[in-house]
Amino acid sequence: MTEAGVHARTGTEAAAVPSPAAAGIERPARRLRPRRRTVVLALRLLAAILVTVVFLFPIYWLAIMAFKTADEIFAYPPVWWPGSLNLSNFAVLFRDGDWETVRNSLVLATSSTAIAMVLGTFAAYALERFRIGGENLAVWIISQRMLPPVVIVFPIFLLYVALGWVDTFHGMIVLYVAFSLPYVIWMMRGYIHDIPIELEESAELDGCSRWQILWRVVFPMARTGLFATAVFTFVFVWNDFVFALVLTRTEVVTYTVQVTHYFGGQSNFWAKIAAMSMLGTLPVFFAVATLQRYFVRGLSMGAVKG
Amino acid sequence: MRPAALDAPRIRASDRRFGLLLLAPSVLLLLLVGLFPLVYTLVVSFQQITLFEVDTSFAGLANYRMLLSDERLWESLLHTAILFSIALPLELALGLAMAQLFLERLPGRQIFIALLVLPTVIAPLVAGAVWRLLLDHRYGPVNQIVGWLWGEEAVLLWTVNPLLVYPAILMAEVWQWTPFMFLILLAALTNVDRSLTEAAEIDGAGFWLTFRKVVLPAIWPVMAVALLIRGLDLARIFDVVYALTGGGPGTMTETISIYTYVLGFRQFETSYTGAIAFLVIAILTVLVVGAVKRMGLAR
Numbered sequence: 001m002t003e004a005g006v007h008a009r010t011g012t013e014a015a016a017v018p019s020p021a022a023a024g025i026e027r028p029a030r031r032l033r034p035r036r037r038t039v040v041l042a043l044r045l046l047a048a049i050l051v052t053v054v055f056l057f058p059i060y061w062l063a064i065m066a067f068k069t070a071d072e073i074f075a076y077p078p079v080w081w082p083g084s085l086n087l088s089n090f091a092v093l094f095r096d097g098d099w100e101t102v103r104n105s106l107v108l109a110t111s112s113t114a115i116a117m118v119l120g121t122f123a124a125y126a127l128e129r130f131r132i133g134g135e136n137l138a139v140w141i142i143s144q145r146m147l148p149p150v151v152i153v154f155p156i157f158l159l160y161v162a163l164g165w166v167d168t169f170h171g172m173i174v175l176y177v178a179f180s181l182p183y184v185i186w187m188m189r190g191y192i193h194d195i196p197i198e199l200e201e202s203a204e205l206d207g208c209s210r211w212q213i214l215w216r217v218v219f220p221m222a223r224t225g226l227f228a229t230a231v232f233t234f235v236f237v238w239n240d241f242v243f244a245l246v247l248t249r250t251e252v253v254t255y256t257v258q259v260t261h262y263f264g265g266q267s268n269f270w271a272k273i274a275a276m277s278m279l280g281t282l283p284v285f286f287a288v289a290t291l292q293r294y295f296v297r298g299l300s301m302g303a304v305k306g
Numbered sequence: 307m308r309p310a311a312l313d314a315p316r317i318r319a320s321d322r323r324f325g326l327l328l329l330a331p332s333v334l335l336l337l338l339v340g341l342f343p344l345v346y347t348l349v350v351s352f353q354q355i356t357l358f359e360v361d362t363s364f365a366g367l368a369n370y371r372m373l374l375s376d377e378r379l380w381e382s383l384l385h386t387a388i389l390f391s392i393a394l395p396l397e398l399a400l401g402l403a404m405a406q407l408f409l410e411r412l413p414g415r416q417i418f419i420a421l422l423v424l425p426t427v428i429a430p431l432v433a434g435a436v437w438r439l440l441l442d443h444r445y446g447p448v449n450q451i452v453g454w455l456w457g458e459e460a461v462l463l464w465t466v467n468p469l470l471v472y473p474a475i476l477m478a479e480v481w482q483w484t485p486f487m488f489l490i491l492l493a494a495l496t497n498v499d500r501s502l503t504e505a506a507e508i509d510g511a512g513f514w515l516t517f518r519k520v521v522l523p524a525i526w527p528v529m530a531v532a533l534l535i536r537g538l539d540l541a542r543i544f545d546v547v548y549a550l551t552g553g554g555p556g557t558m559t560e561t562i563s564i565y566t567y568v569l570g571f572r573q574f575e576t577s578y579t580g581a582i583a584f585l586v587i588a589i590l591t592v593l594v595v596g597a598v599k600r601m602g603l604a605r
Contacts, residue, residue: 041411044407044410048418051418055422059428061436125328129321130322144339146591148590149563151583152340154343157570239427239429256432259435260548268438270439277436296493303528304493304528
């Protein structure tokens with residue numbers, strides 16, 4: 001099976017997403033009489049198309065809302081196909097500086113992911129190869145992910161007020177790194193487990209120091225795992241809402257918080273909601289498009305091996 | 307997994323020091339963000355701090371006693387339980403049906419799967435916002451479609467009408483996370499040994515019997531993890547509800563996470579929020595430990 005970069009033709013929104021899931025492990029259809037087989041296949045295809053249309057329709061609707069003119073947004077009955085490719089909703093976001101919240105999300109997600117990947121991979125290596133702390137430490141680390149964000153963020157907020165870290169990039173990055181670490185450590189431990197230990201042993205015989213083994217053997221060998229885990233970590237931070245809602249004010253507001261600023265009591269700024277959501281969602285679609293067959297392993301926290 | 311005896315032969319003291327060095331930054335950060343909040347919350351929950359008063363004297367179990375008579379708290383737990391117990395089976399059943407649909411050869415199979423991933427990676431808050439657009443009583447397409455099926459114009463106030471708010475939240479929730487179940491279960495079903503199901507069929511077992519006796523035991527470990535991940539997320543559900551109803555109308559859809567947020571950040575009931583935080587942690591711990599044991603996930 002090729003890594004088909006598939007172009008999703010859902011109106012104006014076209015995301016290139018290659019095959020995730022169990023690529024290439026298809027099964028032959030059950031053996032039935034030829035005519036009946038064709039009918040069954042046709043019915044299944046029809047059902048598949050129906051399911052896909054239903055699940056993609058909300059995304060299609062978001063996309064066309066972002067391109068609608070004010071008249072089309074407030075038309076009754078609703079307009080299902082916008083008359084023109086109207087970019088003014090996006091232009092407003094850039095004119096008023098609202099797009100800076102997307103930039104903030106990008107800065108936070110990129111730097112937290114980079115730091116969490118390095119620290120998390122170090123820790124995973126120590127847990128997997130040197131067995132430090134045994135299973136107990138590993139279980140404690142993963143259990144950190146169980147805590148509800150709303151519960152953690154409350155004392156963190158009080159701590160950050162005392163430290164003067166509310167609404168700062170470094171404060172948010174520290175929190176995101178710490179919150180991403182359990183996932184990174186858990187996933188990387190599995191990927192490092194898959195690396196044959198003999199490679200490290202022979203590197204050691206060749207006179208490599210421990211740091212050299214780590215940088216020259218472990219990191220390169222685990223690169224696909226590193227990459228897949230990094231994309232997931234990026235998406236988690238990028239999609240966060242609770243932490244940013246509580247801990248940002250004006251300087252580092254992220255795009256998810258900005259979307260809620262457009263909700264109003266009586267009238268919602270539909271055009272801004274849609275355009276901002278689109279700006280925030282497209283990078284995720286592109287990030288996920290690069291994941292391919294590691295998607296399910298990352299999604300299931302390693303329960304399904306790639 | 308390889309047996310531990312083969313895996314961990316002799317760990318030298320210098321290896322251990324190197325390992326501790328590698329672990330130190332992560333453990334320190336996790337202590338800061340994982341352990342500090344717990345300890346701090348525990349301490350304030352025994353005090354009497356509110357927006358107006360910083361009373362740090364020991365108040366005993368006063369806040370914990372308040373939990374018992376706080377109707378809004380128990381209602382918010384009930385709301386969370388309602389969403390949990392409807393959404394989780396629905397996502398599982400739909401995801402399993404979809405996985406079955408896409409399991410065998412189908413033209414354009416990879417394209418369908420690639421497209422079905424998309425709802426799952428959208429920010430939950432944005433998913434809520436999208437459904438707000440879809441469910442708008444006048445400018446949204448859902449009421450229009452209902453109108454076509456109904457035969458006359460439908461004016462359903464999805465985010466206001468007490469009868470419709472739960473279906474509205476569930477639609478958004480199930481829409482976003484059914485593909486998650488689908489993808490994981492599809493991978494699990496693909497890994498089921500084909501010769502086993504064929505043998506069962508040759509022996510005359512029907513689809514359901516084969517599924518129950520052969521397929522289900524084979525996919526169970528993966529399915530259990532998927533249920534655990536989704537179950538935990540549902541118990542903490544916040545973003546979608548915040549975007550769609552904000553917990554309203556009134557407090558009709560207020561989940562435990564939303565209530566904690568309101569108490570902590572709108573009413574600044576610091577000490578009482580601490581007590582609720584501990585209640586939530588206790589409930590989640592019991593649920594997770596129970597689930598892990600019952601599902602046979604513990605090693």
